[in-house]
Amino acid sequence: MKFTETKPTKTLHLVSLGCTKNLVDSEIMLGKLKEYEITNDPTIADVIIVNTCGFIDSAKEESINTILNLHDERKEESVLVMAGCLTQRYQEELQKELPEIDIFTGVGDYDKIDKLVNEKRSAFTDEVFLLNETNDRVITGSSYHAYIKLSEGCNQTCSFCAIPSFKGKLHSRTLESLIKEVKNLVSNGYKDFSFVSQDSSSYLRDLGERDGLEKLVEEVEKIEGIQSARILYLYPSTTSLSLIEKIKNSTVFENYFDMPLQHISSNILKIMKRGKGVEKLKELMNSMKAVPNSFVRTTFIVGHPGESQEDFEELCKFVRDYKFDRANVFSYSDEDGTAAYEMLDKVPQEIIDERANFLGEIIKETTIQSLEQEIGNEVEVYVDGESEEHEYLLSARKVSWAPDIDGEIYINDNELLNEAGEAKQIEFGGKYTVRITELVGDKLLATVIK
Template sequence: MKFSIQKPKKTLHMVSLGCTKNLVDSEVMLGRLNEYQLTDNAQNADVIIVNTCGFIDSAKQESINTILNLHDDRKKESVLVMAGCLSERYKEELQKELPEIDVFTGVGDYDKIDELVNEKRSNFTTEVFLASENNERVITGSSYHAYVKLSEGCNQACSFCAIPSFKGKLHSRTLESLVKEVKSLVAKGYVDFSFVSQDSSSFLRDLDTKNGLELLIEEVEKIEGIKTARILYLYPSTTTLSLIDKIADSKVFVNYFDMPLQHTTPSMLKIMKRGKGVEQLNELMNHMKSKQNSFVRTTFIAGHPGETEEDFETLCNYVENFKFDRANVFSYSDEEGTTAATRNDKVEQELIDERAEVLGEIISQTTQESLENEVGKVFEVYIDGESDEHEYLLSARKTIWAPNIDGEIYINDNELAEGEQIKFGQIYTVKVTELVGDKLLATVIK
C-alpha cells in the first residue's frame, strides 16, 4: 500500500487598508498567491501582507501601527510584506527605518507579488499597476458584489491631495478590458458592481474620449445577468448633466451620485483648485437630487488653509439645506508636495478640529433625516446573511447603497410563504417598519 502525504498548505494573512481601489489591488495579490490558504490568524501565518494607505496623516499612522503590531506577534520564519501607497510614497525612508519588514513593494508590482514573496525581494516598478481582465482576483467580502477599477492616477491638481505625486497621471483601462472582466465576474455569479477610480468621471479622457462613463454604461447594460451597478467618485469638473441623465435612465445603474465636493464657496473652490464655479456645481447637485429615488453622497474638508469663518458658515448652511443622504468630513492636514501645505494662511489646529466637529454634527442630522424618510417605505434590498447584532436578525443593504459605507438594514421578520427560505446574496422586497438609532428595521414581503 502506498500512502501519499500531502504537505500542509502555507497560510497567508492579508490586511487591506484605505479605499476600495486598494481592495481591488489586494484581491489581485490574493489571486497571484492562490496556493496559500487565507487565515485570520496573523500570528501563525507564513506570509503577512499589509496593503497600505498613504492618503492623509491618520491613514499613514494606521498603516505604520498595523504593520508594527503584526510584526510584534508574528512567528519567526514568516514573511512580512509592506505594499501599496504609503510604501510607494516614502519608499526610501521606510526601507531605512523599518528593518522589521522583509519585502517592500509599492503600487506597481501587485501582479508579481508571488515572485517577490518567494524570493524575499523588494521591488518598486516605476509604472503604476492597473488591473486587467487577465488578472485572476479573489473577490473578498461578498458572494454577489464586486468592485471594478476603471483607471489609475489622476489629472486633477487639487491643492490638498498628493495622490498624483505617487500614482501619476490618469491611466484608463480600455472599455474592452472592463467588459471582459465584468463578463467573467458575472459568469462566476456576481450580480452587483461598484465601478471605482480616483476620478471616475474622467474615465477614457486620457484616450481622447470625453464621454467614457456614458459608453461604459451602454456596454455594461448589454451584459446579461447584472442586476445592479453604481459608480463611485465622480469629479465636479468632469461630470456632465448628460452623464447624470444617462445614469438616471439606466435600467442597470442605480441613481447613486457620489461626488466629493470638498467645499462650496467661490474663494475656497479656487484655493482648492477644484475647477468648477459655484453656479455650475449647484446645477449639477440639483440635477442629481431631482432624479427619482436618487441617493447623493459627498465629502468635505474642514479647515483648509484660507478658509474664513464666513466660508465655513456658508458651507454649513449649504450642507444643512441640501440634505445629503450621506457625507463625510475630514479635518485638513498638510501633505508634503501639495500647494496647500506651502500656504501661509493656515487655520489653527484647534479651530480645524472644532469646525470638523460642527460640520460632523450637521451631517449626522441630515443622515438621520435621510434614514427617517425610509420608514414606511417599500424597496429592494440585498440580504447578506446573519447580522453581527443578533442571530435572529438578518443583515441587508438597500440595492442602491454601496457596500459597507451607506448603512445596514436589519431584517427581523418575513411574510414569505411557509417553507420558503431566505437565500443570502439575493434581492428581496422589504417594508421598513422603524428606525432604531441609525439602523432601519424591515420585514421581507416578497
C-alpha cells in the same frame, strides 16, 4: 499499506487598508497567491501582507501601527510584506526606518507579488499597475458584489491631494477590458457592481474619449445577468448633465451620485484648485437631487489653508439646506508635496477640530432625516447574512446603496412564505423586497414582503 505524504499548506494573512481601490489591488495579490490558504490569525501565517494607505496623516499612522503590531505577533520564520500607497510614497524613508519588514513594494507590482514573496525581495516598478481582464482576482467579502476599477492615477491638481505625486497621471483601462472582466464575474455569479477610481468621471479622457462613463453605462447595460450597478467618485469639473441623464435613464445603474465636493465657498474652491464655479456646481447638485429616487453622497474638507469663519459658515448652511443622503467630513491634513503644504495662512489645529465636529453633527442630522424618509417604504435589498447585532436579525443593504459605507438594514425574519404557502429560508446574497418599519438609532428595521 502505502502512505502518501501531503505537503503542508502555506498560510497567508492579508490586511487591506484605505479605500475600495486598494481592496481591488489586494484581491489581485490574493489571486496571485492562490496556493496559500487565507487565515485570519496572523500568529500562524507564513506570509503577512499589509496593503497600506498613504492619503492623509491618520491613514499613514494606521498603516504604520498595523504593520508594527503584526510584526510583534508574527511567528519567527514568516515573511512580512508592506505594499501599496504609503510604501510607494515614502519608499526610501520606510526602507531605512523599518528593518522589521522583509519585503517592500509599491503600487506597480501587485501582479508580481508571488515572485517577490518567493524570492523575498523588494521592488518598485515606475509605472502603476493597471488591472486587465486576464488578472485573476479573489473577490473578498461578498458572494454577489464586486468592485471594478476603471483607471489609475489622476489628472486633477487639487491643492490638498498628494495622490498624483505617487500614482501619476490618469491611466484608463480600455472599455473592452472592463466589459470582459464584468462578464467573467457575472458568469461566476456576481450581479451587483460598484465602478471606482480616483476620478471616475474622467474615465477614458486620457484615451481621447470625453464621454467615457456614458459609453460604459451603455455597454454594461447589454450584459445579461447584471442586476444593479453604481459609480463612485465623480469629479465636479468632468461630470456633465448628460451623464446624470444617462444614469437616470439606465435600467441597470442606480440613481446613485457620489461626488466629493470638498467645499462650497467660491474662495476656498479656488484655493483648492477644484475647477468648477459655485453656480455650475450647485446646478449639478440640484440636477442629481431632481432625479427620482436619487441618492446623493459627498465629502468635505474643513480647515484648508485660507478657510475663514465666513467660508465655513457658508459650507454649514449649504449642507443644512441641501440635505445630503450621506456625507463625510475630513479635517485638513498637511501633506508634503502638495500646493497647500506651502501655503502660509494655515488654520490652527484646534479650530480645524472644532469645525470638523460641528459639521459632523450637521451631517448626522441630515443622515437621520434621509433614513427617516425610508420608513413605510417598500424597497429592494440584498441580504448579506446574519447581523453582528443579534443572531436572529439579518443584515441587508438597500440595492441603491454602496456596500459598507451607506448603512445597514436589519431584517427580523429569516423565512419567507412562497406562493404555495411554504416557508422558504431567506438566501444570503439574495435580492428581496422589504417594507421599512422603523428607525432605531441609525439602523432601519424591515420585514420581507417578497
